[in-house]
Amino acid sequence: MGAIQALRGTRDILPEEIGYWQRVEFVARKILNNAAYREIRTPIFEDTALFERGIGEATDVVGKEMYTFNDKATPPRSITLRPEGTAGVVRAFIQNSLYAQGGVQRLWYTGPMFRYENPQAGRQRQFHQIGVEVLGSADSRADAEVIALATDILQTLGLKNLRLSLNSVGNPEDRQRYRQALIDYLTPFKDALDPDSQDRLTRNPLRILDSKVERTQQIATDAPSILDYLSDESRRHFDQVRQLLGDLGIAYELNPRLVRGLDYYTHTAFEIQSDDLGAQATVCGGGRYDGLVAELGGPQTPAVGWAIGMERLIILLQQLQTQATPALDFYLVSRGEHAEAQALILAQKLRGAGFSVELDLSGSAFGKQFKRADRSGAKACLVLGDAEAESQTVQLKWLATGEQSSLPQSDLLEKTEEWRCRLEG
Ligand code: ATP
Ligand code: MG
Numbered sequence: 027m028g029a030i031q032a033l034r035g036t037r038d039i040l041p042e043e044i045g046y047w048q049r050v051e052f053v054a055r056k057i058l059n060n061a062a063y064r065e066i067r068t069p070i071f072e073d074t075a076l077f078e079r080g081i082g083e084a085t086d087v088v089g090k091e092m093y094t095f096n097d098k099a100t101p102p103r104s105i106t107l108r109p110e111g112t113a114g115v116v117r118a119f120i121q122n123s124l125y126a127q128g129g130v131q132r133l134w135y136t137g138p139m140f141r142y143e144n145p146q147a148g149r150q151r152q153f154h155q156i157g158v159e160v161l162g163s164a165d166s167r168a169d170a171e172v173i174a175l176a177t178d179i180l181q182t183l184g185l186k187n188l189r190l191s192l193n194s195v196g197n198p199e200d201r202q203r204y205r206q207a208l209i210d211y212l213t214p215f216k217d218a219l220d221p222d223s224q225d226r227l228t229r230n231p232l233r234i235l236d237s238k239v240e241r242t243q244q245i246a247t248d249a250p251s252i253l254d255y256l257s258d259e260s261r262r263h264f265d266q267v268r269q270l271l272g273d274l275g276i277a278y279e280l281n282p283r284l285v286r287g288l289d290y291y292t293h294t295a296f297e298i299q300s301d302d303l304g305a306q307a308t309v310c311g312g313g314r315y316d317g318l319v320a321e322l323g324g325p326q327t328p329a330v331g332w333a334i335g336m337e338r339l340i341i342l343l344q345q346l347q348t349q350a351t352p353a354l355d356f357y358l359v360s361r362g363e364h365a366e367a368q369a370l371i372l373a374q375k376l377r378g379a380g381f382s383v384e385l386d387l388s389g390s391a392f393g394k395q396f397k398r399a400d401r402s403g404a405k406a407c408l409v410l411g412d413a414e415a416e417s418q419t420v421q422l423k424w425l426a427t428g429e430q431s432s433l434p435q436s437d438l439l440e441k442t443e444e445w446r447c448r449l450e451g
Contacts (some may be wrong), residue, residue: 035151080113120324149308157333166266290317
């Protein structure tokens with residue numbers, strides 16, 4: 027019988043790769059904390075109705091991509107593994123009356139999401155996002171702030187060749203007028219559209235604009251622009267966002283075909299793409315959704331947010347090869363019954379003093395242990411054999427220079443302050 031494999035579209039994140047994930051999480055946490063965003067953790071599965079209402083049944087996510095099943099409850103109830111983070115955060119905001127705290131709620135989250143998609147590089151069935159949601163502000167500064175924070179995170183991680191695309195989808199009335207103009211424009215091309223887009227022509231025509239089918243894209247090139255359908259108020263909001271991004275020195279390109287085809291998405295829509303990602307180019311997507319909280323049964327609450335796709339971000343970081351593997355301070359080699367027992371105690375003492383120590387557990391010949399010490403990337407190797415155990419000493423060898431000394435085990439911790447500079451330098 028063959029060994030069981032991870033399911034298609036899922037993958038293990040192995041220790042060799044985890045440094046990237048930890049760095050992303052560290053940087054995001056720091057930047058978001060500094061901007062007064064607080065972390066929220068919501069369940070990974072929810073009532074299916076939350077996503078049907080919160081994302082919309084006409085979308086690919088709800089229509090085709092959800093992991094939906096009945097659990098063991100009677101009568102049967104439909105449950106879905108979350109395909110994205112916003113709906114759960116908004117449900118929690120409403121259910122826990124976070125709006126009653128007044129003012130603006132700035133929240134962030136991270137965790138796995140699930141979509142039944144065609145797996146390929148940068149596209150999985152279980153993937154991870156980091157996201158933010160600002161609830162309770164209609165101010166254009168909130169739009170600019172979240173965009174600035176996404177940019178900050180990506181830049182701090184060292185990413186280059188990023189492009190920010192920006193659009194406004196206006197308010198629902200603007201979009202209704204635009205929707206009709208779009209249908210009028212596309213209908214004569216109906217037969218030339220791909221089957222998905224033909225289907226969307228009446229159900230969700232805005233989504234046709236971000237079709238990935240080439241012929242459909244060609245047709246969409248000359249479609250009317252939503253920016254010509256914005257009301258004065260919507261235009262004012264969008265102009266303010268653009269002005270603020272300019273003031274912040276954040277470059278963007280206008281893309282009137284960038285849409286989020288749902289009724290409660292409003293005004294600003296944006297994406298950050300990388301030229302280094304191939305087909306799955308979007309690292310971050312977001313926008314304003316002033317209608318969603320009310321749609322899910324809460325008080326009318328304007329909101330704006332984004333989500334970064336972790337896997338795509340990490341593909342980019344791997345290309346940069348800037349992994350910060352936390353360096354090991356000491357590799358501890360020992361052989362012989364007494365030496366091995368003393369080595370464990372020494373390792374614990376050094377760890378207690380804040381050093382990182384890897385203890386070789388193999389009991390193999392010194393030569394083999396030394397080889398592993400070299401490969402471990404440790405700054406120094408500590409050696410305990412029968413002679414050292416007998417005299418309660420330890421050999422210290424700096425691996426970069428080969429410099430070696432012997433010292434009493436009891437002096438080890440006193441020496442550590444002196445070493446700290448050397449280990450950190
Ligand atoms: P795409 O058009 O690439 O399918 P999307 O519009 O469905 O993206 P969003 O729902 O806006 O994506 O999610 C935000 C980000 O999450 C995306 O920009 C991407 O980086 C990441 N993402 C979305 N779906 C996946 C997936 N199946 N695998 C890996 N990352 C994903
Ligand atoms: Mg998608």
